[in-house]
Amino acid sequence: MTTAxxxxxxxxxxxxxxxxxxEDTGLEMDIRTVIFPDFGxxxxxxxxxxxxxxxxEPGEEEAGRIFVCRYTLCFDAKDDIILPLCAESVxxxxxxxxxxxxxxxxxxxxxxxxxxxxxxxxxxxxxLKQAELSVMISLRAxxxxxxxxxxxxxxxxx
Numbered sequence: 001m002t003t004a005x006x007x008x009x010x011x012x013x014x015x016x017x018x019x020x021x022x023e024d025t026g027l028e029m030d031i032r033t034v035i036f037p038d039f040g041x042x043x044x045x046x047x048x049x050x051x052x053x054x055x056x057e058p059g060e061e062e063a064g065r066i067f068v069c070r071y072t073l074c075f076d077a078k079d080d081i082i083l084p085l086c087a088e089s090v091x092x093x094x095x096x097x098x099x100x101x102x103x104x105x106x107x108x109x110x111x112x113x114x115x116x117x118x119x120x121x122x123x124x125x126x127x128l129k130q131a132e133l134s135v136m137i138s139l140r141a142x143x144x145x146x147x148x149x150x151x152x153x154x155x156x157x158x
Contacts, residue, residue, distance in 0.1 A: 001124040003052040003065065006131055007032040010050065029053070036139075040073070040146025047072045048142070050135065052118075067131055069099075069114045069138035073146040077108040077153035085110065085152055092145075099141055101149075110149040114138035 001009075007030055008019050017034040020027070032050040039046030053066040077085055082103070089101035089110060099114035116134040118127060 001127060003054075004030040006124075006127055007050060007052075009128055010131060010135060036071075036143075040143050040150055044074060044146060044150045046142065046146055048139070050131075053115075064120050065118045067116045067118055067134055069116075069134055069142075071112045071138065071142035071146075072104070072107070073110040073112055073142060074150040074153040075107055075109045077110065079108070081153060082108060085149070088152060089149075096141075099138060101145070108153075110145075110153060112138070112142045112145055114141070 004019075004021065010032060012032075012034045015034050015036055017032060020031045020033060022028065022030050025031075029051045034048040034050070036046040036048060038044070049068075049070045051068050051070075053068060055064045055066065086103050089103060093101050099112055102111040102113065103109070104111055114134060114137065116130065118130060122130065
């Protein structure tokens with residue numbers, strides 16, 4: 001199964017989603033984008049992007065791939081809160097057991113990412129199960145983190 005086929009098989013029931021083929025977008029990879037309403041707290045919308053990074057260049061012997069689950073936890077953080085928000089995410093990264101937090105300066109957005117290596121020798125069923133498990137783990141973590149960071153991004157406390 002190709003990575004594009006795997007991305008299209010992932011089930012995001014009840015959530016608006018779109019498959020963006022690299023041939024149509026001009027990007028380096030296919031991406032599955034999903035919108036999650038009431039993400040973490042009521043009224044906060046989360047966006048998830050799911051894609052693969054290949055560990056080899058076209059024509060080279062395959063060296064595996066990394067499945068990336070990336071969520072925007074909150075958008076448009078207030079300018080005066082960006083530095084404390086980044087400091088909090090650095091502290092959280094040190095202690096958080098899985099995935100990483102980052103900050104997108106262009107959108108003033110807090111990002112959570114989980115990256116899972118996929119060996120080349122996985123069967124199609126194993127690849128799909130591993131991808132579903134990665135989505136489940138990352139979605140749970142992202143929803144939990146969204147409560148805290150949406151509040152902080154709007155100048156609130158925890």
